[in-house]
Amino acid sequence: MSNKLKVGFIGLGIMGQSMAGHLLAAGHPLNVFNRSKAKTNDLVAKGAKWFDTIGDLAAESDVIITMVGYPSDVEQVYFGAGNILDRAKNAYLIDMTTSSPSLAKRIAEEAEKRGCHSLDAPVSGGDIGARNAKLSIMVGGKQADFDAVLPVLKIMGTNVVLQGGPGAGQHTKMCNQIVIAGTIMGVAEGLGYAKSVGLNPETVMESIGGGAASGFQLLNLGAKMIVGDYAPGFYVEHFLKDLGIALEEADKVKLELPALALAKKLYEELVAKGCSRDGTQVIYTRYIK
Amino acid sequence: MSNKLKVGFIGLGIMGQSMAGHLLAAGHPLNVFNRSKAKTNDLVAKGAKWFDTIGDLAAESDVIITMVGYPSDVEQVYFGAGNILDRAKNAYLIDMTTSSPSLAKRIAEEAEKRGCHSLDAPVSGGDIGARNAKLSIMVGGKQADFDAVLPVLKIMGTNVVLQGGPGAGQHTKMCNQIVIAGTIMGVAEGLGYAKSVGLNPETVMESIGGGAASGFQLLNLGAKMIVGDYAPGFYVEHFLKDLGIALEEADKVKLELPALALAKKLYEELVAKGCSRDGTQVIYTRYIK
Numbered sequence: 001m002s003n004k005l006k007v008g009f010i011g012l013g014i015m016g017q018s019m020a021g022h023l024l025a026a027g028h029p030l031n032v033f034n035r036s037k038a039k040t041n042d043l044v045a046k047g048a049k050w051f052d053t054i055g056d057l058a059a060e061s062d063v064i065i066t067m068v069g070y071p072s073d074v075e076q077v078y079f080g081a082g083n084i085l086d087r088a089k090n091a092y093l094i095d096m097t098t099s100s101p102s103l104a105k106r107i108a109e110e111a112e113k114r115g116c117h118s119l120d121a122p123v124s125g126g127d128i129g130a131r132n133a134k135l136s137i138m139v140g141g142k143q144a145d146f147d148a149v150l151p152v153l154k155i156m157g158t159n160v161v162l163q164g165g166p167g168a169g170q171h172t173k174m175c176n177q178i179v180i181a182g183t184i185m186g187v188a189e190g191l192g193y194a195k196s197v198g199l200n201p202e203t204v205m206e207s208i209g210g211g212a213a214s215g216f217q218l219l220n221l222g223a224k225m226i227v228g229d230y231a232p233g234f235y236v237e238h239f240l241k242d243l244g245i246a247l248e249e250a251d252k253v254k255l256e257l258p259a260l261a262l263a264k265k266l267y268e269e270l271v272a273k274g275c276s277r278d279g280t281q282v283i284y285t286r287y288i289k
Numbered sequence: 290m291s292n293k294l295k296v297g298f299i300g301l302g303i304m305g306q307s308m309a310g311h312l313l314a315a316g317h318p319l320n321v322f323n324r325s326k327a328k329t330n331d332l333v334a335k336g337a338k339w340f341d342t343i344g345d346l347a348a349e350s351d352v353i354i355t356m357v358g359y360p361s362d363v364e365q366v367y368f369g370a371g372n373i374l375d376r377a378k379n380a381y382l383i384d385m386t387t388s389s390p391s392l393a394k395r396i397a398e399e400a401e402k403r404g405c406h407s408l409d410a411p412v413s414g415g416d417i418g419a420r421n422a423k424l425s426i427m428v429g430g431k432q433a434d435f436d437a438v439l440p441v442l443k444i445m446g447t448n449v450v451l452q453g454g455p456g457a458g459q460h461t462k463m464c465n466q467i468v469i470a471g472t473i474m475g476v477a478e479g480l481g482y483a484k485s486v487g488l489n490p491e492t493v494m495e496s497i498g499g500g501a502a503s504g505f506q507l508l509n510l511g512a513k514m515i516v517g518d519y520a521p522g523f524y525v526e527h528f529l530k531d532l533g534i535a536l537e538e539a540d541k542v543k544l545e546l547p548a549l550a551l552a553k554k555l556y557e558e559l560v561a562k563g564c565s566r567d568g569t570q571v572i573y574t575r576y577i578k
Contacts, residue, residue, distance in 0.1 A: 101486070124496075124497070124500045124501060124502075125500060125501075126501070129500075136496055136497070136499065136500050138496045138497075159495070159496065159499065161492060161495050161496045163488055163489075163492055163493065163496065164487070164488060164489070164492075168487075168488060171482075171483070171486045171487075171488055172483070172488060172493050172496050172497065174482060174486075175479040175480065175482055175483045175488070175493050175497055175502075176479070176496070176497040176500065176501070176502045177479075177502075178475060178478050178479035178482055179475040179476050179478070179479035179480075179497065179502035179507060180475065180501055180502050181475055181478075182471050182472060182473070182474040182475020182476065182478060182479075182548070183471060183472040183475045183476075183502065183504065183506075184471070185471040185475075185547075185548035186467060186468040186469065186470055186471020186472045186474075186475070186548060187468050187471065187472075189467050189468075189470075189471060189546045189548050189549055190464040190465070190466075190467035190468035190471075191464065191468075192544065192546075193460075193463060193464055193467055193535065193538075193539055193544060193546065194460070194461070194464045196539070196542045196544045197390070197460045197538065197542055198453070198457075198460075199452055199453060199457060199460055199461060199464070200452075200453070203450060203452055203453075204452065204461050204464050206448070206450050207413075207425055207427045207448065207450045207452065207461050207465070208413070208425070208427075208461065208464055208465040208468065210425065210448065211413045211414060211418075211425050211465065211505065212413060212414075212415070212465070212469055212505045212506065212509075212523075213413075213464075213465045213466075213468035213469050213472065213505070214504055214505050215472065215502075215503055215504015215505060215506065215507070216500065216501045216502070216503050216504060217472075217501065217502075217504065218468060218504070220501075234501075246482065249482075249486065250482055250485070253485045253486055255481065255482060255485045255576065257478045257481075257482065257576070258474075258551055258555070259471070259474035259475060259478050259548065259551060259552075260478055262547055262548060262551055263548075266547070287544065287546070
């Protein structure tokens with residue numbers, strides 16, 4: 001039998017499947033649960049153990065990783081009767097969902113009362129980063145707990161940084177999303193302007209793609225905008241969730257973020273137009289006829 | 290005597306001095322004029338010829354380059370009585386100031402009537418790009434005129450692209466500034482949020498500096514924000530000028546750019562607080578206590 005930590009993984013979407021697969025490949029016994037069982041088939045075929053309930057999985061795992069959709073899902077899997085906090089025993093609880101910093105603090109307080117160790121550890125890098133085990137993992141929690149699970153996190157990511165106490169990982173992810181919110185508006189407006197005044201956006205990219213306007217959003221999502229490719233790298237509805245969390249947290253510290261508020265409004269308008277499941281670059285459509 | 294094109298250079302600020310210096314070093318006879326004569330002393334010492342009036346300089350130059358401050362300055366040096374358009378003879382007129390696309394078209398029309406060749410050719414890359422002759426030069430005008438002066442432009446820049454007819458160079462520069470406007474708001478808000486919620490912005494940069502939020506503004510100006518360095522790489526007052534031009538041009542094609550409009554408002558507030566001569570990264574101060 002392996003002496004490696006037994007990992008329970010809850011939430012096997014596109015990213016979760018890749019991340020859990022790396023843990024399994026690295027020799028960790030893997031327990032899995034997902035709302036839609038079919039998504040765990042590949043992992044089970046490779047040796048993962050399926051559990052019918054989150055509680056049973058939690059009771060038999062040393063480390064419990066959650067990678068679900070919304071803060072409401074996180075709340076449910078942690079606080080729902082018979083779920084993680086009711087059943088985990090002296091375990092490391094790692095929420096890798098992008099979720100609310102305030103909720104992360106609540107989980108940490110409750111976990112401590114029950115003798116568990118909690119970390120919030122959202123990621124960036126998307127499905128490609130997950131597939132290549134090159135995620136950036138932003139962690140909030142206690143140093144000792146971070147140290148204990150760092151070898152596990154390093155199986156999934158190349159840039160694993162402890163940012164502070166409980167909630168600091170989520171706060172850091174919010175910083176990332178806030179920067180992106182302003183940037184993607186700028187990219188969409190700049191390229192939309194190009195098109196509106198009769199320039200060739202591809203030629204414009206030759207001039208501006210290497211200078212002070214340049215960055216991941218311009219080079220990657222800008223390139224998709226100008227060819228009309230709105231396939232999701234990151235869903236509008238998930239981005240909007242993040243923007244909402246960030247605005248709520250900013251309100252709590254009485255910080256006004258007008259560009260973030262504007263981005264939230266524009267993405268809400270896109271959702272109203274049926275763009276929830278498009279990629280975030282669909283904001284470009286606002287600026288073209 | 291050199292058989293190289295005789296270049297007249299008007300506007301020898303920090304960037305103009307570097308650019309003109311490269312032309313001189315490449316063997317072009319150089320005529321210079323500047324409102325403040327002292328700024329041409331170094332060039333004159335190296336062989337440039339000073340002219341007391343723009344008109345006299347224009348009359349004796351094959352190529353006339355302008356690199357002045359505002360569209361009103363451009364208008365004055367081109368259309369003012371006895372200035373460029375009154376005196377230039379069959380010359381190539383290249384306005385490298387970041388200025389209005391509509392004004393560029395007006396200059397091109399008037400130049401054509403008088404048998405001159407006009408190009409708008411604003412740059413990006415800042416004083417460092419000018420010093421290292423690595424500017425990105427965005428050009429609007431006729432292909433034949435572009436071809437004729439391309440060897441001259443390549444002495445100052447590494448990325449010289451014809452973007453379309455008259456005004457297209459200025460429009461492309463506007464695209465660049467519009468992207469930056471959104472991006473720098475995002476960077477300032479993300480890092481301001483970090484500080485407000487108690488994170489260490491330098492540690493946050495470790496997590497977010499290499500991913501989807503990354504780019505020139507975050508890595509360069511973000512790094513200055515978090516150490517409180519507001520020394521100008523690019524002046525607030527010049528950026529605000531550009532944002533104003535871009536908004537005006539967008540209005541002309543009935544394109545609404547709410548993020549650009551917001552950036553203009555925030556930078557106007559900074560000017561009202563006395564930040565005109567700070568660098569654009571001073572927008573960060575809005576988000577910290």
